[in-house]
Amino acid sequence: MPLRIAVQMDPIDRIDIRGDSTFAILLEAQKRGHDILYYTPPDLSLRQGKLLARGQTLKVEDKHGAHYALSDPRVVDLSERDVVLLRQDPPFDMAYITTTHLLERIHPKTLVVNDPAQVRNAPEKLFVLDFLDLMPPTLVTRSLADVQSFRAEYKDIIIKPLYGNGGAAVFHIKPGDGNLASLVELFQTVFREPFMVQEYRPEVKEGDKRIILIDGEIAGAINRVPQIGETRSNLHVGGTAVAVDLTARDREICTRLGPELKRRGLIFTGIDVIGPYITEINVTSPTGIRQVKAFGGNDIAAMIWDVIETKRKSNA
16 A cells, blocks of 8 residues: 655755665655655644644656656645655754654654654764674773873774764874874864774775665675775765675674664664774664665665565554
């Protein structure tokens, strides 16, 4: 049976459909006959307990430069929708957190994917700290003395914002680099919260794996290889997607994480693995599904909708 869905996302005219996972999910929804309401986070309102969205009917086409059409602008009570896709990109700031509080008011009667309360409680670089034995040595701090002590032990380190995304403001501080104190001072000035410091893993030169899990089960993976001379492997900063096979260690990591992801209602997650270590668990707006399919992997958009439709039937 067709579902009435809504998608909360960034402006659709600005996305690059060639690699956008939200777009792939919408294409599959349309293929299955689901009605799609599109809106952006500023279009949300709560009035007398009703969660309203000022949105439009969305039609999508896998055609670069002409990938969407909008019609019938209106205000919709989201509690009357079957599914809401929470798909805007980070930063995971108070604006993002506020939308999770609002969407929590209609979930699970309206199925929000991913569960908004669990998204709020699982920031990418904090949730992963529940699995310290699977991570590289890690420090969360605002203290220069703490960073200096960590560097003295591990020599080669990475410093990054706790709530950053897409590789923004990720710094590789090599042994002997005299900029450490200045960089920490910059982070202390720019960010009110602590930041993360990790041992640099040289395996990143061979790539940073994005492994996608659907309802806690492995669905596919790609490897993102950084450009020569670049530490970051994120695709939108020049990393290259290549096919990859999962190792026994990769599967061990997924086996550990899977039950907790499922328990939390995190239907679509992407984890980042460098060498033998996991570095992040992405739950806000994971990406990579179009790349997986392009390399002959699973149709993950279809897998996502299989799970959503099953959950809607069980809640009916």
